[in-house]
Amino acid sequence: MEDAHRLLDNVKIGLKQELPDAQYKTLENISDIYEVVDGKIYLIVPNSLEKFRIQKFYLEKMNEFLHKLTSENWQFILLTTEEIDNIKKNRAAFSYNDINYDEIAINVRSLRPEYTFENYVVGINNRQAYLFAVQTANESVVFNPLYIFGEVGLGKTHLMMAIGNSLITNNTNIKLVYTTAQQFVEDYFKSKNKNQKSTSVSEFFDNYYRNADVLMVDDIQYLADRQGSQDEFFKIFEYYYEKKKQIVITSDRPANKLNIMDRLKSRFSWGLQVDIGRPDYETRVRILKQKLTFMIENVNQVNDDVLEYIAEVFDQNVRELEGALRRFVSYCVSFNLPFTLENAKISLQAIISSDKVQENVAAGIADNVQNIVSSYFNIPLKEFTGPSRKQEIVYARNIAIYLLRVKYDIALKKIGDFFGNRDHATVAHAIDKIETELKSNPLVKQDVDNIIKKLDK
Numbered sequence: 001m002e003d004a005h006r007l008l009d010n011v012k013i014g015l016k017q018e019l020p021d022a023q024y025k026t027l028e029n030i031s032d033i034y035e036v037v038d039g040k041i042y043l044i045v046p047n048s049l050e051k052f053r054i055q056k057f058y059l060e061k062m063n064e065f066l067h068k069l070t071s072e073n074w075q076f077i078l079l080t081t082e083e084i085d086n087i088k089k090n091r092a093a094f095s096y097n098d099i100n101y102d103e104i105a106i107n108v109r110s111l112r113p114e115y116t117f118e119n120y121v122v123g124i125n126n127r128q129a130y131l132f133a134v135q136t137a138n139e140s141v142v143f144n145p146l147y148i149f150g151e152v153g154l155g156k157t158h159l160m161m162a163i164g165n166s167l168i169t170n171n172t173n174i175k176l177v178y179t180t181a182q183q184f185v186e187d188y189f190k191s192k193n194k195n196q197k198s199t200s201v202s203e204f205f206d207n208y209y210r211n212a213d214v215l216m217v218d219d220i221q222y223l224a225d226r227q228g229s230q231d232e233f234f235k236i237f238e239y240y241y242e243k244k245k246q247i248v249i250t251s252d253r254p255a256n257k258l259n260i261m262d263r264l265k266s267r268f269s270w271g272l273q274v275d276i277g278r279p280d281y282e283t284r285v286r287i288l289k290q291k292l293t294f295m296i297e298n299v300n301q302v303n304d305d306v307l308e309y310i311a312e313v314f315d316q317n318v319r320e321l322e323g324a325l326r327r328f329v330s331y332c333v334s335f336n337l338p339f340t341l342e343n344a345k346i347s348l349q350a351i352i353s354s355d356k357v358q359e360n361v362a363a364g365i366a367d368n369v370q371n372i373v374s375s376y377f378n379i380p381l382k383e384f385t386g387p388s389r390k391q392e393i394v395y396a397r398n399i400a401i402y403l404l405r406v407k408y409d410i411a412l413k414k415i416g417d418f419f420g421n422r423d424h425a426t427v428a429h430a431i432d433k434i435e436t437e438l439k440s441n442p443l444v445k446q447d448v449d450n451i452i453k454k455l456d457k
């Protein structure tokens with residue numbers, strides 16, 4: 001420990017020479033060393049924003065210095081005070097006082113304290129899942145297992161951990177095992193290796209997995225094609241089920257689509273399956289507002305137009321949505337810039353256009369749609385990107401925009417680029433307009449149908 005303190009001091013001295021004062025100040029937020037295990041020096045930082053900043057901008061450099069100073073492979077790892085509280089809580093819950101980091105990878109095992117129900121934004125995409133999760137946390141074993149599924153980055157882990165956090169808060173004595181299916185498989189193999197002569201898994205494994213009141217397994221799809229782990233998991237599942245202890249599972253697909261043994265699949269459908277979909281625009285804006293409270297103190301510094309812009313552009317995945325916001329905030333913070341729409345566009349440009357291949361595909365589709373719409377209405381191609389407000393031109397333009405969005409699912413921002421860099425609000429407006437007209441005017445519907453027929457030829 002003393003060595004670690006000396007190393008940290010030396011690394012700080014090294015960095016002080018390299019960094020401007022203002023940046024070096026960030027490192028002063030590292031308050032102390034929590035512990036040192038196996039060459040990993042766990043540093044304490046006050047909150048997740050500091051952690052994020054240090055991790056993003058300085059950690060790599062710090063570790064480089066560290067490697068220069070030691071011959072062994074030492075490494076700094078950042079923990080927030082909340083994470084440390086959580087580790088302590090989990091240790092108490094498992095009664096593993098002298099926890100072995102080899103066996104318990106803290107990052108994977110512990111519930112993230114910020115993944116609570118309070119921090120979960122509810123929209124039509126996840127309302128049902130949310131309500132069943134709250135019920136699971138508040139009442140004793142109603143659905144067993146509770147099986148939550150949905151695409152990546154839509155809040156499954158968050159919701160599962162919210163159940164766990166709520167259970168722990170309401171009953172500090174409760175014992176809870178949270179694991180990912182990958183970790184489960186790894187544990188299983190480790191425990192087999194230790195017991196090569198015996199066919200059973202190690203005592204540690206059994207103690208760990210059978211000694212809890214609640215079992216949570218994240219991303220169960222990773223059990224696919226792992227017969228041994230599935231067998232073992234089946235036994236553990238039966239054990240919890242028979243004792244009427246709660247099991248919560250998440251997955252990227254419904255149980256009947258999993259590539260695992262039938263008896264597990266059928267067990268999973270004994271309880272309740274509920275899915276989480278993609279959040280709509282309005283929910284995405286609310287998520288951004290909520291995430292912002294973790295990133296900056298005064299959220300009023302960021303205008304709604306910035307959040308609306310980010311919500312328009314990142315419409316597939318909440319993790320990416322949040323990542324975009326974080327990127328924007330850290331860009332403005334580290335260069336000391338105001339949180340404007342302009343800076344949002346600059347800071348996010350790289351990730352918006354990172355997917356070049358997809359971009360080319362979208363450009364090809366846009367060309368095709370513009371060509372067909374232009375010949376259908378007999379309007380010059382250049383009018384799509386031009387400024388004309390003539391009624392028939394606006395109409396053709398709006399229809400082309402509408403089709404790119406609705407038929408081809410191209411992002412508003414990209415569509416705008418294909419129409420003379422019109423902004424996302426204009427594009428959204430064009431789509432709304434056609435949508436309204438479609439409901440009331442059969443001629444519009446006829447035009448749209450005819451064009452779709454040409455596009456599909």
Ligand code: ADP
Nearest residue numbers: 119120121152153154155156157158287318319
């Ligand atoms: P999954 O497990 O489905 O891949 P996660 O639970 O890891 O997704 O969610 C990805 C990120 O998005 C997390 O940071 C999570 O907090 C956030 N997130 C997802 N849905 C919501 C929501 N409804 N409200 C607030 N944050 C959310």
Ligand code: MG
Nearest residue numbers: 156157158218
């Ligand atoms: Mg997850």
